[in-house]
Amino acid sequence: MGRIGDTIKSFKIRHALSQAITLGMIVASALMIWKGLMCVTGCESPIVVVLTGSMEPGIKKGDILFLTMNDDPIRAGEIVVFNVDGRSIPIVHRVVEVHERNNSRDFDILTKGDNNSVDDRAGGLYSPGQHWLNRQHIIGRAVGFLPYVGYVTIIMTEKPIVKFVLIGALGLLHFITN
Known part of the structure; x- marks a missing residue:
């Protein structure tokens, strides 16, 4: 039973690391796209x-x-x-x-x-x-x-509770699907 437990623990650690790396890649990609837009448009805020x-x-x-x-x-x-x-x-x-x-x-x-x-x-x-x-x-x-696409940003700025509910729902969805 010890080897199976170690294998499951190792799998969970690898899965968590994989998710952390995926999240890091998403954030890095978004930043690269933003910086690329800045270079192409010549604007600090494109x-x-x-x-x-x-x-x-x-x-x-x-x-x-x-x-x-x-x-x-x-x-x-x-x-x-x-x-x-x-x-x-x-x-x-x-x-x-x-x-x-x-x-x-x-x-x-x-x-x-x-x-x-x-x-x-x-x-x-x-x-x-x-x-x-x-x-x-x-x-x-x-x-x-x-x-109208910017209303998402406006609503999350004017009503911070919406932002926390959205983040909570995404977190809950993550735990439910995994």
Whole structure:
């Protein structure tokens, strides 16, 4: 009976190690895909979730945007994602005014949400004393979107209990199937 017990114990250890290695490969693959997207698109964040309705009716809360960033001049009418000093969450709005300086790499832009009545400067969205956005504020330009797919992220952020229930259900499923 000792050899059978040792064999079963060895099998359980191998099975656990196999699952840990598989999980590590999944996480590593996801990170490699993300880093690859960063290289291909030129964006630090090639995919973002829209968190508000400021761009409705075209882009809605819960949509996922795909971004790119290149050296082409930014033009009025483009949708950009940008950071503002003092805010931790990027903003998705449309460029309404562009002022190019010495060359097309230097510019000042003004943005506005399609669903907002005033531009972002008048609406107080920019940092105090800031009148324009510059290249360093821009994260990327929207090149496509998937409607409503980002709601999963929004729900898990707004209601953390959903995240824990989902993780618990996945853990339970794991133990039931093995």
